[in-house]
Amino acid sequence: MEEITKLICISCPKGCSVNVTHEGETITDISGTGCKRGEDYVKKELTDPRRMVASTVRVISGLHPLVPVYTQAPLPKPRIHDLLRELRKIEIQAPVKTGQIILENALGLGINVVASRDMPKV
């Protein structure tokens, strides 16, 4: 059964409305995307939706009590809450450098969680 799924592309701030014609996971037509990245997004969204995740972890003796962190690659949507649970357990020592790995190979998915900014020690 061919069906049309309406999606909104989140690859960039334009937010194109996209109509995907597909039979199960087989896509027969994509209309409304403004660029190649949009097409890639749509294909992924239908089969394996993923999101970048940003949160914070605790810091000991930093300028602030938290340091912001983010996933270096998009994470499968159903695993977001599992990742957040892991991040809540983490406490790191200041100073922290931008890009420093906070959680390596998160949930065994091959994705690292890194610090978004420097956090000086006080």
Next chain:
Amino acid sequence: MTKDLYDVVVIGSGPGGLAAAIAAKKNGADDVLIIERDVELGGILLQCIHNGFGVEIFKEDLPGPGYAQRFINEALSLGIDTLLDTMVLDINANRRLYVTSKRHGFKEIHSRAIVLAMGCRERTRAQINLPGSRPAGVYTAGTAQRWTNVEGYMPGSHFVILGSGDIGMIMARRLTFEGAKVERVLELMPYLTGLTRNYVQCLLDYDIPLQLHHTVNRIIGNHRVEAIESVQVDDRLQPIAGTEEIIPCDTLLLSVGLIPENELSKMAGVKIDPITNGPFVNDEFQTNVPGIFAAGNVVHVYDLVDWVTEAGLSAGASAARYAVAERQKEIRSIPMIAGENVRYIVPHRLDKSHMQEEDIRLQMRVRNPIEEPVWVEVHDGSNLITRKAEQYVRPGEMVTVELKPKHFAEVEKAQSLTVNIVKRK
């Protein structure tokens, strides 16, 4: 250690201010200072920990603090001075800034050019006239964002968010991440006011309900918010009786618009556009006050930080050009010194370049009468440039001597000119 005089002073270290300072330094400004009221550089980006920044400029999907970090690193590596934890109390049209901080106390700073980059402020409960009691638990979305992402406090556990602006939707997701329940997002207008992609990735992804054409009718609770009453509105945005709904919650967040922050701009005589609430600017981002520029959300509220950065780069480069021109004018402009038996000279200063084409008339009065022939001599400190004979001089009679284009070659080298009136020997 900060100086007393700068080429360019930038007020605010958000994306607009950082870009302006960097561009100023790269375009010929020698001394550049950023004044920031927080304890660190970066501005509001530091609390915007979500990604989505830098797609246009870096072709990368960065979180706010990461985006800021790149510009902070660049600013510091360029040797830009910073005054942190410092408030600008006043600025005037002569580009004098009056600042204060716990660390350095009160200080006056003069700058050849200023870039206003104070950003914007959130509209508050008082500005949208929300009825009801005044319990704790009513905050702007940005305040909640700062607590949650920087300071480590959760503002509540059950939320209603009024306004479908980007910060509101992003906070809905963020609070959900931290274990809170976001009961509802209400939007007065019949359309989303933030970006559609934020509706998808912040609300739809987490099943957070959005109601368009709805607003908060009443806040309920004495010490703490206990519930809000929502109501549907008609096409004229008036509440429709009978559509009220009580939504239990302990916190109401407001994401109902941003207003450019221009208290300081007004002090300097900068004219404000009543539509944008930001300064009127020309294509160089110069305001109506010469030498005062403005960039970023202080001018009008942008959708994307990348565009704020671009505006900052442009304003900073313009400010540097202005400062360099000012500096050259200062070098060309030399003081006229009243020497022996001269009380004063008008003009007080001389722009040397003006001598190339026209005669410059120096007029003065003497201190004491000399009833015999005198020379009115113009020196540059060591050499006599020109002199004029007078039969006598008296305080009641103004003395005039002219500098001619033929004197330019010698005056060009002078740091100052002195006029002496002496007896002829």
